[in-house]
Amino acid sequence: MRAALVDAGLALLAVRDVEGLSLREVARTVGVSATAVYRHFPDKTALMAALAREGLDRLAAAQHAAADRVGGGSAGFAATGQAYVRFALANPALYRLIFASSALAHTSGENEALRFLLANAAANLPEGAEQGSADIEAVQAWALVHGLATLMLDGQLPQEDALIQRIVASGHRQPGTG
Numbered sequence: 001m002r003a004a005l006v007d008a009g010l011a012l013l014a015v016r017d018v019e020g021l022s023l024r025e026v027a028r029t030v031g032v033s034a035t036a037v038y039r040h041f042p043d044k045t046a047l048m049a050a051l052a053r054e055g056l057d058r059l060a061a062a063q064h065a066a067a068d069r070v071g072g073g074s075a076g077f078a079a080t081g082q083a084y085v086r087f088a089l090a091n092p093a094l095y096r097l098i099f100a101s102s103a104l105a106h107t108s109g110e111n112e113a114l115r116f117l118l119a120n121a122a123a124n125l126p127e128g129a130e131q132g133s134a135d136i137e138a139v140q141a142w143a144l145v146h147g148l149a150t151l152m153l154d155g156q157l158p159q160e161d162a163l164i165q166r167i168v169a170s171g172h173r174q175p176g177t178g
Helices: 002-013 023-030 044-070 073-090 092-099 112-123 133-153 161-171
Strands: none
Touching: 002 023, 002 044, 002 092, 023 044, 044 073, 044 092, 044 112, 073 092, 073 112, 073 133, 073 161, 092 133, 112 133, 133 161
16 A cells, blocks of 8 residues: 555656645545555655655666666766756656655665765776765766756756756766866
């Protein structure tokens, strides 16, 4: 039942924003009473946190697949950034739930998407890079793709795949040289 409620919440986020999502509607979508939801989630905040965690898992899966398609390395690192922007554009409400709400405030900060970002950044540093450079590289890469995704979602830039490729590739030409 919990998985069905999360799936229903994700399906509803595909057609409306977070503010428009209610526990009652999720319950109705699954075909259960509104009170049945409370056996699995104590409140809407808990459901939103579960949706955000599932969204992060899906983002991580998309990034892994993108990196694998191009064989890893620096091309894989750039591919994960492009996958991040494409994920945001394909799932705007879920993306905003994950990154622009407090849904994950009460959960642990570790997730596969973050682990993968840090591992990619570390793997793509030049030989002899100083300690801590991977963290800075990771934040720079995340800031680039997060900013690009947000600008596109907010209508400040066109949602064009060629633009995503050019901007993310330019941000990943020389990993670690900042």
